[in-house]
Amino acid sequence: MKKNYLLFILLIFSGGCYSILPSKGGGQIDTNTSTRPIVASDIALPTGYTIEAVATGLTFPTGVAFDEQGQVYVVEAGYSYGEEFLEPRLLRVEQNRNLSTIATGQKNGPWTGVTFLNGNFYVAEGGQINGGKLLRISKSGDIAALIDNLPSLGDHHTNGPVPGPDGNLYFGLGTATNSGVVGPDNYNFGWLKRHPEFHDIPCQDITLTGQNYSSDIPLENKPGQQQTGAYSPYGSTTTQGQVIKGKIPCSGAVLRVTPEGKSMELVAWGFRNPFGLAFSPGGVLYVSDNGFDVRGSRPVWGTGDYLWQVQQGQWYGWPDYSGGLAFNGDRFGPPSKKAPQPLLAQHPNKPPKPAAVLGVHSSSNGLDFSRSSSFGYQGEAFIAQFGDMAPDVGKVLAPVGYKVVRVNVETGVVTDFVANKGKKTAPASKLKSGGLERPVSVKFSPDGQSLYIVDFGVIEMTEDGPAPKHKTGVIWKVTKTEAKP
Template identity: 65%
Template sequence: MQIRFHRCLLLLLSPALLLSCYRLSPSSGGGQGATSSNTRIIQPTDIALPAGYRIEAIASGLTFPTSVTTDEQGQVHVLEAGYSYGEVWLPPRLLRIGPAGETTTIATGDKNGPWNGVTFYNGNFYVAEGGELEGGKILRISPDGSLSTLVDNLPSRGDHHTNSPVIGPDGYLYFGQGTATNAAIAGPDNYHYGWLKRYPDFHDIPCADIVLKGQNFESDNPLTEAASDKASTGAYVPFGTATTAGQVVQGQLPCSGAIMRLPVTGGPLELVAWGLRNPYGLAFAQNGTLFVTDNSYDSRGSRPVWGTGDYLWAIEPGRWYGWPDFAGGKPFNGKRFEKPGDKAPAPLLAHHPNQPPAPAATLGVHSSSNGFDFCRNASFGFGGQAFVAQFGDMAPDVGKVMAPVGYKIVRVDVNTGVMSDFAVNKGKKNGPASKLGNGGLERPIAAKFSPDGQALYVVDFGIMKMTKQGPEPQQNTGVVWKITRTAQP
């Protein structure tokens, strides 16, 4: 009998061959090879759930939905972002979902999306406006659709935005603010994302004074026509600006990579925590602890970082969580986070505010773990656990993956850090429905329990294909799913 060995089976024998296999194999992300279509098959039976649970689609045909909430009558509302990576611009909207899946527009915003999160509190909706064009905002929307701004000019014109407002036990409104860049250095990858051309002086802002080591990174200069032009760029400064050892960059509010809060009636911003990369989802556990999902580094740009999972953090007020010199509480002091064929990242800061803690859980590398909620009703099952929506990889833009990552709902025991699949597409392979050729989940971006805890709503952004030119999001393919428990497992 002839035995044939696949070359990647050799990985069992040598870590060096793992790296070799990684280098030789092409990227195979979930958006690579996905169907490009503005129509979508919806088939709940293509989604695997634990025994005793049921999933149904309660709204479809949405364009870039990102978040869901309910009002005091229990009516479900969903946001349409109005912006997507791929530089697609539309008016953002707050929609009410009717019993037959019909939608009614409650409010429409300006083209300054994406609208990245919504919560309802004391008769009003509170929305995080991503601010890709004009800077981020926190908006208050009354039931009649009137908009007012609680805070504006948040530093969100870059890679990451203003995210996920949530009301704390103290009555304050908490939200996340992402960083301008992948790893604190503006570069050609930000031009590819679109914003560096619009705002060449935009950069990350620390929340407190920092001292730089003076590292600078040379790159091509996409802002000029000459192909031979190069630029030298340091940390926390505009593209093409060099830094020096001992240089002090002053901290300020609002700042990048942080969680901030303000009164729901409006008022001055307060810093809660910083040193995060893209704090996307925020939720309070029953004991009052704030948790946040953090989209970790990509393997791209002038300072790529390799192999870091997304993180779920338990937030301690006043703490610095390590960006841009740590990942998951581990420092950049060796080859641990070295991109194959590139230099290992070295620290940018001469001094660190504190030793970062370990995360409550480490999620999939490039999984884009985003909106989540805690189960507060034991009858639903898995009481006290976090249910996290994983949008899925955006390879190859974020770096190479050997197989699709994410595209599902996972549950996390925050006491142990153990993660388990909860809702995932059926089949021998993982990935979005458009790649698997079925009618299941595409790109889950938020998970939210109903006020009584009997139902879990899942916001599914829709089809996003990844091409050589970048993301190609498909309009009218978004869905809101509803998961309920029908029997004891």
């Protein structure tokens, strides 16, 4: 009895300490400069590998691709959290490391990824202003929208695309909200002011429990306290047993289309933000999924990011599960706050377990597989961890992410591969060094000999939200120089 009482007191004390301790995220820095030192020797790698910067001075880069000659191309997003809107660009990295503009898009970013297939580039346009798109860009710079009006006007975007072994293009659609309910955090993101009727869309018919949440947001058409239910516009209530009709395209899903943008099909759903997509050497699709944040009307605490092996037709748990675990108790309740309750009265299926669990708030994003024994770790997934956006996503007591990890998808074991030198893993701006800042994606060269890391650049987390710094993005290249010991 005494032992249990002491444990109870310890748990209360631990929760209380957490709630009063300050957040110490990697972006909580004080920088008044937009310049960034680039020092490759400040980065730690396994023995036998080297790293170099092959392109610098980029603004919000998010992906790299290679044409049939192995020439390197990079996309600049044209948008960053913090409501920073620019024109997205597709750039060629020349042999002298200068950058040549191939195509310039509209202010409807972010461009979140790029792939090269059959002589054309395919780019996912996030869709913050006019909805998501899948673009085809010729090598001469002509842009055509294969798909438009995708439902990605909210927190998360249209992601990918990647070519599949079946010849189709696979891409992801993130959710509009953190956890299924439109609330004050979405107003702070900016999109709720532009699109007050936008909300999450299920991929098939769902039945709700009727949970509603109260909030007060200064929208002109809906002033004062409002009640809002799941999968509904802000200020719209739901009832127990209410059915929300599903449709395609939908939120939190992976879909596929032909390279001509035809025959859209649902692959799987129940993701929160399926950012990174890649096929293993064996042709199996894997997706990196950003976990819940501690924000909004329905905050969720302590959930990691996940790597999923994707199975056709499966539902992966959002908004009522995390990593295969149900919201059926206090497990995911923020300290001193109510735990999230289920939004769905019935679930499409019991979600599978993830292939790997990644760091809480690590923002584990773009991924690729090693296919070369000469590079090493053949068959393992390499994942770029953008790093926490604390305190906006929730409190962290030390920086999380800001590195590249490798994952044995058979065992789920996660190992650091590239990170900054120092006593703690953190962005270079916080360490006052010249190493990695925010890795957002990775891509192996066509010959498999080198790993390219897309480093988004510096983002300072201020009292007013994210403050991204222009011309601080970098493309790094990792090469193996000697046999693995």
